[in-house]
Structures are given as structure tokens and as C-alpha cells.
Amino acid sequence: MTVTKQIKEIAKGIYDSILKKKQPHLEAPLRSLSNVKYDDKLGYFELIGKKKSRTLTVGTVKTFAQTLRMMTLSKELVDKDDIATKREAYYVSKNWGEARFTTQPESDTVMDDVEAMLMVNREQMGFIPEEKGGDVAGKLIVIDKDQDTGKQIKIDCTKMGSGAYSIPSSVEELKFETNAKFILAIETAGMFQRLVKHNYWKKSNCILISMGGVPTRACRRFIRKLSDAKKLPVYVFTDGDPYGFGSIYRTLKVGSGNAAHINKYFCVPNAKFIGITPQDIIDYKLPTHPLKDVDIKKIKDLMKNDPFILHHKEWQKALKQMAQMKVRAEQQALAKWGLNFVISDYLPKKLKNEKSWLP
């Protein structure tokens, strides 16, 4: 069912309730870690069914009106093929009279509620993230359209020179052509630039994606759509530290707790970790940095509370090993053995040896 149709039906339900002199109400899944489980087969955090209901009363009248207004805005965006960021949606509300939002966090929450209510990602509702992020180079043609004419545009990511194709805020309508063998998602822009500079994608027949830290929604959705559409494995190359494991990789692979209603659109269940492991630090005698207090805290958190880590013995083992070694290593640390050691040795060996990956 289209977003517009869903919105119309909810609106009709409320209208009918009012005509029947019943109290209208809206229902949405509860958005919190207490309402998710990790399902290995699905591959992402999934909702376990707790709901919250908002009934129209004297106390809820403002939020109720705001929710309906937000749904109206979404319908307008979809109908007109326009977009709005969260921030713009907040400012648009300044013309909603008494229903206007006082601060942006209020309007963000209502938008998240509508997103959860419709069980779609908000990009499908016309709302785009504030931040872009994600650069692409290599064996991929992205198929987009001209905004004015609707004519197809083919963007060849092998023809970007030392630059790259920058992923747009919303990727819902993109299509792909490729004969690449895999996607390599890279933590830092510096490492990405090295692999681009040396045309690594040509040698290894792959698509390079720079995440620039924790991948944005657009970047995660892009990787997911591309991987689904072309049945491509996804390898993730991050620093060897709790942030790389637990924030960058974990978020890309299974999503996050407070956005469980949309994880199914954003997670990349077939992702494999080929970044720096504690064992690599030993095997490659890498230069390290001592773990900071936040790193140690993060490891403890992950091992105690994270359903994904709890599910995988290999990750528990790796985190335990890191805690004992008390050090972390960046992906650039491989440069100790020469700037292009990563291309000549590390990546080819890793990709060949499945046992050196983490799940």
C-alpha cells in the first residue's frame, strides 16, 4: 500500500470515529530497546509487538493535531514529489497556528511516531535526513532520473577520476547496473582515497564506498538496496576499536535499537567484518593506541547489553581479547609496512581467508 493511501485510510478512520461520536485514536509501535529482539535469520533488530496508543483527549489534543498535520505534510510531499528535512518540517509547522511546534525535538518525535505508525522509513514519506554521506567509486552505474524531464540518467562510478559519486539524501528511486563481485565499505575517507588513487576497484572488481564514520541513513540504505538488487556480498573495513566494531559495523549490519521499526530497510544482514581485529594487531605487529576509558566502557556495554554481540561468540571472543590487550589499532596503522601494504597484502589475504572475518 502506498504511503498516501495509508495516510488517507488512517485519516478516514479518525473521521469515521468522530462521526460515530467515538474517541478517535492513533496507534504506533513502542520505540525502545525493550521492544526489540535480535533475529539471526532476519538479520536485524525486530519489534516484538508492544504498542503505544494515543487517544484524542483534552490532554493530547495538541500532539494529536500535530500528528495529523505531519501526516498531511507527508502526503503533500509525496503527491508533489518534493522533499523536506526534519528541520524544514519543524519550520513549516510555524504556520500551523496553535499546532506549531515550540522546539525541533518535539517535531522530530512526532515524525518518528508517524514513521513507526506507517511502518515505512521516513524517506518514503518525503522526509530526508539533514546530513548526506557516503561516497562511491568503482564498478557501478547508478540509474537516476532528471528531476525536470524524468528522463533516465546513468552515472558511471568508474568515471569519477580521483573524486567520487556522492550518495543523495534519499535513495529510494535509484537503480543499479554492475558486474562487480563485492562491495567494500570503508570507515575513513583517507583509506577510501588511497584505494581510489590506486584504482583498487579495478584490480579486485568491486565497488568502494566511503562511510566517513558511522554510516548515515542514506549510506546504509544505499548499500542495502545495492546489495539486495545485485546479490552482492558486503565487506566492512573499519579501525580495530570498539567504535568500529560496535557503532560503525553493528549499525550497518543490524541497525539500532531506537529505530527498530525501520531497521528492516536500513540493515545490511549479509555484511561481513574484514576490518582490523585484535588478532590482526598481533599477527601484523601493528602500532597501537591504549584503550581509553570510553573504549573500555563501550566493550563492557556491548558484551553485556547488545543482542547482536550476545548472539555471536566470535564477537564476544574478539572483544574479550581486546579488553585483555588493552590496545586498539587504526586501519591506517597498516602503513607501518608501507603505504600500499593494505592493497598488496592485507586486503587480498583477508578476502581470501574467510576464517579471518568476523560475523
Added chain:
Amino acid sequence: MTVTKQIKEIAKGIYDSILKKKQPHLEAPLRSLSNVKYDDKLGYFELIGKKKSRTLTVGTVKTFAQTLRMMTLSKELVDKDDIATKREAYYVSKNWGEARFTTQPESDTVMDDVEAMLMVNREQMGFIPEEKGGDVAGKLIVIDKDQDTGKQIKIDCTKMGSGAYSIPSSVEELKFETNAKFILAIETAGMFQRLVKHNYWKKSNCILISMGGVPTRACRRFIRKLSDAKKLPVYVFTDGDPYGFGSIYRTLKVGSGNAAHINKYFCVPNAKFIGITPQDIIDYKLPTHPLKDVDIKKIKDLMKNDPFILHHKEWQKALKQMAQMKVRAEQQALAKWGLNFVISDYLPKKLKNEKSWLP
């Protein structure tokens, strides 16, 4: 003189000193705000000539050796047409025996010293920034080359669909073709995406550049090179707050204090401010946020210490007005009057009325 030749000459000077049994020394400009002035005609912070000298003694032997090693690495990079980030350079030093760096800030400082000594930007020495940044869409063809074949590649920024061309870490070798009338540099990715979505560059015959906050070195250098090569005016569209004025715009236009030896490569002297001014907040009745303590502090700092602001009465007036109004406004605040008010009204009016700009 090429970087390689400069490095060879400095090395020869040291070698000759040693043969003559004189103490060898290295000289570089002092890098601090006390060694700069703002020259309106040049358009950037310029060095006023204070130097620091490093003579080889028992106390300086390690730094001296590290400086020479860093110069050697730079020469290798240039000779081989390779690149290294600051972080990679640090890790490479791990194989320099006693001359290895213990922490990255040490190696960064030595790199900055070499950069200042040669009076070039470090991209010319083969060192690239850690972070990329800067997306481009609109009437521009970027001319780059294939890394393997050296063959020319033309990248057409009108053919990126809803995406964009992502500026590489080093732009030294790029060339351009365009018949655009101006460059519009935009603070937020969200606003950039709106202008791209509605093909604003087509209507107004321009090049859109998303800075994503304070522009990276690569982004600043790209705008500067493009503006120089094609004699294009540069208009800068930021939020109406002290950060947009003093950090984003000021840095783009005149550079920064602690990098004065390279400002001449990175500043964009012909940039004009067409972002949200305090007067716009009044004229457009924009929704605002109260100034935070950091905003008030930033205004005071700018008005007291910043040579660029001190030079321009218009900026002093605007900052004073903001301090009195006690509020700031984001560029998205224009959405109060409709999501595309910025395209239909704000930008056309601003661009037509030179009096509404700030210098």
C-alpha cells in the same frame, strides 16, 4: 620551483654545512596569529615575517632528523605520484627507528613545519587531508585523469541526478569547463539537496557546492581554483549565526590564523555573504533560536580579535545587531513561508540586491 627541487636544495644546504663543519639549520615562518595581518587587497591573512630557526644540536637532534625524514617521505610521494594522509605519515614513521614519532600530534607539527618551510600547501607535497567534504552539482565539467592510463576524464556535474560529485582530498590537478554565472556555496547538506532536487542550478545558471559546515581544505581549495580559473563570483549561503559568519564564511573567505602560510592557496577573497543576516531575521519575520552562551562569546571574540571583522564595518554592525536581538536563525527557517520560498523569493531577491550582502 617544484617541491622536489626545493627539498633537494634544502638537503644540499644541510649537507654542505656538515662538510664545512658548520652547524646545519632549518628555517620556517612562525605559525601563529601574532605573525599575521589582514590585507584587504590580497584578501587573506598574511604572514608578517617572523621566523623560527631550528639548529642541529644535541637537544634538537631528534626533531631535526624527523624533519628531514618527513621531507624525504614527501619527495618519495611526489616522485611516485602517491599520497599519504597525516595519519599514514605518522604510521610510516614507525619504521624510522629512533626517529619514529611517539604520537600523531608530534608528526603533524613536523609536517606543518615542512609545509611552512617550503611555503606550499601540503597537498602539493603529496599529503592529503584525512577528511573529504564538499559536494558539487550544476553547470560544471571537472577534468581529471584516469590514475592508470593518465587519460583525461570529464565529469559532468549536470548529470548526477539527485546525487552529486564528491570533491577528492586533493584537487591540485583538476581543471574545469563551465559557462555558469556564479558559484553558490551552501552550509547544510539539506539545503543543498533541496536546490539540487529542484534543479536550481539550471534556472539560475550556477554551480552548487555543499560545504557541510566549515569547509574542508579540499573544498576551499576547489572553490578557490574554480573561481580563479573561470573568473566566477562566489556567493556563500549559511545560517544566520556567529558560527556561520565567523567560522564558515570567514574561514572560506580569508583563511585561518594558524595556517597563514597557506591561506593564499585556500582563501576565496571574492566571496560574498548572501546568507541569513540579522536584518533578514527582521525583514522575513523568521523563526529564531535564542543565542547560546557560546554564540555570545563568539560574537565578542570576533568583534575584539578578528582582523577580518575589525576591517569591515558592515560585519561589526551586523554582529552588534545580532548581539542586541539576542537571537539567531537557520537557513531552513525560510521554510516557514513554504518549503520552496528560498528558491522562489529569497535567493533571487538576495542575488539581485547587492546592498543586502555582507562583505
